[in-house]
Amino acid sequence: MSTEDIKNKLTERGLKVTPQRMAILEAIYNLKNHPTAENIIDYIKKMHPNIATGTVYKVLGALVDNRLVKKVKTENDIMRYDGVMKSHHHLYCMESDVIKDYVDEELDELLQNYFAKKNLPGFKIEDIVLQVKGTFNK
Amino acid sequence: MSTEDIKNKLTERGLKVTPQRMAILEAIYNLKNHPTAENIIDYIKKMHPNIATGTVYKVLGALVDNRLVKKVKTENDIMRYDGVMKSHHHLYCMESDVIKDYVDEELDELLQNYFAKKNLPGFKIEDIVLQVKGTFNK
DNA sequence: CTCCTAAAAGAGAATGATTCTCATCTAAAT
């Protein structure tokens, strides 16, 4: 994900291109495992050693509101952020609280077909996300 | 869910039967829509007007640790609690942040069969929870 | 290039859901 790509993503959404926003998006795309705000701050502190924590949260909020980033949360951890906007599922380790993206188009299709036939009265489906809870082997 | 049933649930798990625990479990089973700690406190304040907030959180924690209650969390809301321990899915309204339980045994079987054939290297599955995101019609 | 404006950043205070601490109480076993 080049600097130019990141810049385009911001302008496409009508967001101003600020150095802070560029850096935070770069962090999200480069860090693995759904970074927390703190992970992001650590990543960008080389270029932005004095960035305000409040600013990071504000930028993240703007990115989420404008659908460039998703929030990811489990029952036992603080908020994490995900730059993959395409619908995907999560493998969640109940021991370590680690979340792994799980992409499976066959499964997507299976679920889409299932709910196409299923009647959920009064509920309009926008997304279907599977959380597979288990444990990673050592 | 009778008082006796609630008492049995506690003793089965080796938990002491205290009035606070009885009241909190009753609240969870009787309140709808995955009550928050505050909902629970409001419910039991008639019988326990002075219960400490810290105690409620502690009791909830013990109930969760002993698998009598589940935590339920979304990206945009505080922690909620669920007394239905049997595996089930959630319909989540993205506008109102409301969570509805969704029980569907046919779907459970479909998913069990799917992942029985699927190879997830190094991951032992314990539970599969579907979150169907959408909006409730008015 | 300059000017202007609205949005964004900064610094640190505020918030509140939740956890912690330590003393007291009590459920339940004997």
Added chain:
DNA sequence: ATTTAGATGAGAATCATTCTCTTTTAGGAG
């Protein structure tokens, strides 16, 4: 009845996150 370990109470502490108000700045217009 006594004892003990676990539970509760009261309020302080924690910390992830949001708020507030001032200053800065991106980007559009001329």
